[in-house]
Amino acid sequence: MNPTPRPDMSANAPSITVDLPTIKVPDHPQWPALSTAEKEALKTEIKTLLKQRNAVLVAHYYTDADLQALAEETGGCVADSLEMARFGAEQEAETLVVCGVRFMGETSKILNPEKQVIMPDLAATCSLDEGCPADQFSAFCDQYPDHTVVVYANTSVEVKARSDWVVTSGIALPIVQHLAERGEKILWAPDRHLGHYVQHISGAEMIFWPGSCVVHEEFKSVALERTRRLHPNAAVLVHPESPQNIVDQADVIGSTTALIKAVKEMKNREFIVATDGGIFYKMQQMAPDKVLIEAPTAGEGATCVSCAHCPWMGMNSLQNLAQVLRSGENAIEIDPAVRERAVKPIQRMLDFAKTHGIGMQNKGNA
Ligand code: SF4
Numbered sequence: 152m153n154p155t156p157r158p159d160m161s162a163n164a165p166s167i168t169v170d171l172p173t174i175k176v177p178d179h180p181q182w183p184a185l186s187t188a189e190k191e192a193l194k195t196e197i198k199t200l201l202k203q204r205n206a207v208l209v210a211h212y213y214t215d216a217d218l219q220a221l222a223e224e225t226g227g228c229v230a231d232s233l234e235m236a237r238f239g240a241e242q243e244a245e246t247l248v249v250c251g252v253r254f255m256g257e258t259s260k261i262l263n264p265e266k267q268v269i270m271p272d273l274a275a276t277c278s279l280d281e282g283c284p285a286d287q288f289s290a291f292c293d294q295y296p297d298h299t300v301v302v303y304a305n306t307s308v309e310v311k312a313r314s315d316w317v318v319t320s321g322i323a324l325p326i327v328q329h330l331a332e333r334g335e336k337i338l339w340a341p342d343r344h345l346g347h348y349v350q351h352i353s354g355a356e357m358i359f360w361p362g363s364c365v366v367h368e369e370f371k372s373v374a375l376e377r378t379r380r381l382h383p384n385a386a387v388l389v390h391p392e393s394p395q396n397i398v399d400q401a402d403v404i405g406s407t408t409a410l411i412k413a414v415k416e417m418k419n420r421e422f423i424v425a426t427d428g429g430i431f432y433k434m435q436q437m438a439p440d441k442v443l444i445e446a447p448t449a450g451e452g453a454t455c456v457s458c459a460h461c462p463w464m465g466m467n468s469l470q471n472l473a474q475v476l477r478s479g480e481n482a483i484e485i486d487p488a489v490r491e492r493a494v495k496p497i498q499r500m501l502d503f504a505k506t507h508g509i510g511m512q513n514k515g516n517a
Contacts, residue, residue: 169287169291169360169361170287171282171361171362172281172282172284172287174278174281174282174365176278176365176462177274177462177463177466178462179460179462179465180462180465180466180468182468182470183470185469185470190217190469193469193470193473194217194221194469196473197221197225197469197472197473197476198221198224198225200473200476200477201225201248201476204245204246204476204479205244205245205246206244206245206246206247206248206269206476207225207226207227207239207242207244207246207247207248208221208222208225208227208248208250208472209222209227209228209229209230209235209238209239209247209248209249209250209251209259210222210227210228210229210235210249210250210251210467211229211230211231211232211235211250211251211252211255211429211464212229212230212231212407212411212427212429212430212432212433213251213407213427213429213430213460213461213464214250214251214429214464214467215429215465215467215468215469216429216432217469218250218467218468218469218472219429219432219433220432221469221472222250227248229433230408231319231321231406231407231408232251232254232255232258232304232305232319233258233304233319234408235249235251235255235258235259236255236258236259236261236262236263237262237501239259239262239263239266239268240262240263244266245266245267246266246267246268246269247259247263247266247267247268247269248269248270248271248472248475248476249268249269249270249483250270250271250467250472251270251275251464251467252275252276252277252280252461252463252464253270253273253274253275253276253277253280253483254276254277254280254304254305254306254307254308256268256269256270256273256483257307257308257483257485258304258497259483260308260483260484260485260490261308261311261485261490261493261494261497262494262497264485264487264490267479267482268482268483269475269476269479269480269481269482269483270467270475270481270483271466271467271468271471271472271474271475271481272466272467272471272481273481273483274466275463275464275466275467276463277305277364277461277463278362278363278364278365278366279303279305279306279341279342279362279363279364280305280306280307280310280341282341282362282363283306283307283310283340283341283360283362285307285309285310285312285313288310288313288340288341288360289313291338291340291360292313292338295336295338295358297336298335298336298337298338298358299315299316299330299335299336299337299338300313300314300315300316300337300338300340301314301315301316301317301318301323301326301327301330301337301338301339301340302314302316302317302318302339302340302341302496303317303318303319303320303323303340303341303342303345304317304318304319305341305342305364306340306341308485308489308490308493309489309493310340310341311492311493311496311497312489312490312492312493313492314340314496315496315499316330316496316499316500317496317497317499317500318500319406319500320345320390320391320392320405320406320407321405321406321408321409322500322503322504322509323345323349324349324352324353325503325507325509326500326503327339327349327350327353327355327357328353328355329503329507330355331353331354331355331356336356336357336358337355337356337357337358338357338358338360339357339358339359339360340359340360340362341360341362342362342363342364342392343359343360343361343362343363344363344364344367344368344391344392344393344394344395344398345391345392346359346360347359347395348391348398348404349391363392364392366427366460366461367390367392367393367394367397367425367426368393368394369448370389370393370394370397370425370446370447370448371447371448372394372396372397372399372400374447374448375387375397375400375423375425375446375447376400377447378423378444378446378447379400379423382421382423382444384419384420384421385419385421385422385423385442385444386402386403386413386417386419386421386422386423387400387401387402387403387422387423387425387446388401388402388403388405388410388413388414388422388423388424388425388426389401389403389404389425389426389446390404390405390406390407390410390425390426391404391405391406392426393425393426397425397446401425403417407426407430410424410426410430410434411430411433411434411437414434414437414438414441414443415437415438419441420440420441420442421441421442421443421444422434422441422442422443422444423444423445423446424443424444424445424446425446427460427461427464428445428460429460429461429464431443431445
């Protein structure tokens, strides 16, 4: 696997002023520790309930390792958000149990309207989604009627409904390149770091909604330089939601799935990983002989997200998964009219992937 070309991001796009809402980042949930016997009992109960409800478990790479393992053991899947939704569409199960954050449950529901989609905690959201309220975003779009609206998957169903294209980080670049070749100007939302990365590779004319992921923003460049000096043979893997000074130090820049692939395929023994630490479960599973090092964050004493673990992803646990399966609560409901508009830009992306031979199976987002 060749190193990713580093973009020259020195020439920044014109900045747009938007009054972003204040995002309340929750504390990391402190789940009561379970004994081995308690954990096994819960897993057994969850397996039974999945069968009784004709349900399948789909979990994101950033969730707790126990949940990822359980999804795999029960014939579910562990993937990025789009693949989670696509997997759900292929299942005969009547219920999809989505362990992740809310926009993932919504995307599953958009693509599988006839199925019941439930989640362990509907309050598990995402700073990108929270930081892009639909009414404000719609007003922003109205100011640029000549721009094609491209939004990242980490958005609400209403924001998707206002867009022309939905993209994941794995397919954002080819779609933006395609639009740029057609001479289209692009309004990008909500992650500005991913947007700038895509712009500097594609050369597209773009304006940006100034959102960001609170987890990836915490990676610190000076500390990363120090870590690289301590591990000179380590490859640096970076998710493009990270700030520019982190992307600048990357050997590989890519989606969750691309980073997992890099650990498996690159010859290096050590990897410094700048994305949510939940991904280590799958990386270690795919390449047990490799050494994974968390990229440094602001560290102790800073905000709760400085541990490189998304606090919203942390709202998923064995305990509340069992509870939601017992009760059948926390169903995702979407207004059919909004769903009808939101599915179009998602379908456009899927059709583009098919037409251009871009396999979505291994294309990640979030
Ligand atoms: S890691 Fe960042 S982008 Fe992913 S769900 Fe958490 S806040 Fe959102």
